[in-house]
Amino acid sequence: MSIFRSLVASLLLLCLSSVAMAAPQRVKLTYEATRNGQPFATVNETYRQEGSRYRIESVTKGIGVYALFGERRLTSEGEVTAQGLKPEHFELHQGDNEKRSLYTDFDWANNLLKMKVKGKLNSVPLVAGAQDISSFVYQFMFVAPSGSELILPVTTGKKLRTYHYHIDAKDELMEVGAGKFKVMHLSEAVQDEDGKELWLAVEHHHLPVKLRMIDDKGSKIEQVLTHIHIE
Template sequence: MKHTFSKYLFTLILCLTVQPVFAEPASKIQARFDVIGFGFTLANINETFTRTGESYKIESVTTAVGLLARLKPETIRVISEGKITAQGLVPHSFILTRETDTDKNARAKFNWETATLTHYDYKGVEDLPLAKGTQDRLSVVYHLPLLSQAGQHEINFNIADGNNVEKYFFTYSAEEQLVHVPLGEFKTRYLYSTPVGESIKYEIWMAVERNNFPCKIIVTDSKGGKLTQVLTELTITP
């Protein structure tokens, strides 16, 4: 249980690639999620997105609760900063810190002028090619609602997290779905990934009447293990 949580909790934060968008993000979004797995609430996530002019900053704090807090107490803090463009969010930096497992701390620097992505983690410093449209594990949640208006049915993207860069392939469902989460019942757009080999499957439900903000996310590993992230509080300031 501890191994599964450590491996998959943070990857609940999901993803898209850059496509044309038609609306700028809100000036501020405050959200709170529960993370559920093995029949228990394992963690709480508190996030704040702030837009200042053409810049953004996202701060996220994940805290283990209940049974997990007794077995493996941990607090994960993540910060993503960058620019807002006509194509959505363009991350410049990503920082992940853990209070307990500090050897898993990681950073990513996005140098768009040189198309270089620099990772800083326990392995040292590594420079990698930076593909157009790359997001980080936090920026994608706020990039996603902007892209939902682009009319694409299939999309692919790269995500960087300070340790690795991975490519994903996602498909939008044409039909809306009603989804119930602790905050209430929402009309949603459904987005899912197509796993390749041992890769993880992601499912995202975006609340249509709440700026397409994700209200539910499910991560399923290759053996069928699942973690679910559900929205419990949301405040959007235009």
Template sequence: MHLLRLHRLLAACLAAALLVATSGLAAAPKQLSLKYDLLQQGVTFASVKDQLTVTGNKYQIDSLAEGKGIYKLMGERTLSSQGDVADNSLRPAHFESRQSKHADKALISDFDWGKKVLKMQVKGEQQSEKLSKGTQDLLSVLYCWMWQPPKGKQVKLAVANGKKLSPHTFVVTEETTPLQTEAGTFNVIKLTDSDGEKTLYLAKDKGYLPVKLVVMDDGKRMEQVITSITGQ
């Protein structure tokens, strides 16, 4: 699978919590670095590195996906999100998606919360959609739950993926068997998308950090598994 497509798919699937601790900025880390392996049918072919920085009431998130071995030929994929920390949530202001091999396919989104309009630059063309309260982008959706934890047995959220706004609904259940990863062993809860093709595992003992994601696509099993956690 093309790295660009897979990384977008994996990121879009994480429409639930990344680090659900307690509400309030004081409980959230100021610096956080995460590393993941990407696997297809059990074989590692790429890695993802995410970096979150919070300064005052501003946040910056950067993500880098790059292939391993022969998959390095596909180039790198970068995502970035920046905005405000307001009302116990992340409020995106600017989002970018870029791929080193395809500079002409850059996706750029600007969030105009005053006018409630999402302005998107898709391959050089301008598009717009109406913003709804709580809308996140592909990166902020991974981290916004540190300030505003999900409630109940379902999570509903709109996500701007750079091309359009998409609604997501996740069913939350608890796993009884701990999950073992390179980064450690975790007690997890499981969030399953309404389409039944995506499952996200969150570590309860690590502030509901996402430690594993499973995606079934065209009969193939894709996984994103945590390998390293550092931060403060």
């Protein structure tokens, strides 16, 4: 039995090593964000993997009058597994307004997603493969979308939602500030206020080249890649 367990453990470690080696260890992305076609912010994102641990940080800095709202900072950290990213903790902060901060813990041992909003804790059943709004696009580095649709459970920090996408195209060409990319286009199968339309770089680990969403005021928000660095 001990030999069998050792063999299983070795196979699991080999699988994890293969996944980890295939994906980048460091990623830096910069986006220009626009609202209804007008620039309003710069988004800087970093992904770092150290051994079997990862950390993602996203910082949005407003331009002009939007700078008065303060930085929007998101962080996600957790484990890199044979299935990709397994978040353990997520935070969202908007400027110095603590009332707008969100804290989320993924309690995998007890299958609970614990979300703290305005100081109040809300726990819901944790779905296998669940991601947060920072980690879910980096999960594509490990498990690329395939077939004709994608269904993924994602927490916004306030609730756990199911993102449902149609995979409309897999080899479109898109030219942005960061260069020319072959992209995969994912469109929402069901429109909701939290979903995003995505264009992923097929030959660059399926990292996002462009994101589009409609905010709660009906404005069209877009993020377009202006700089990419991968190690």
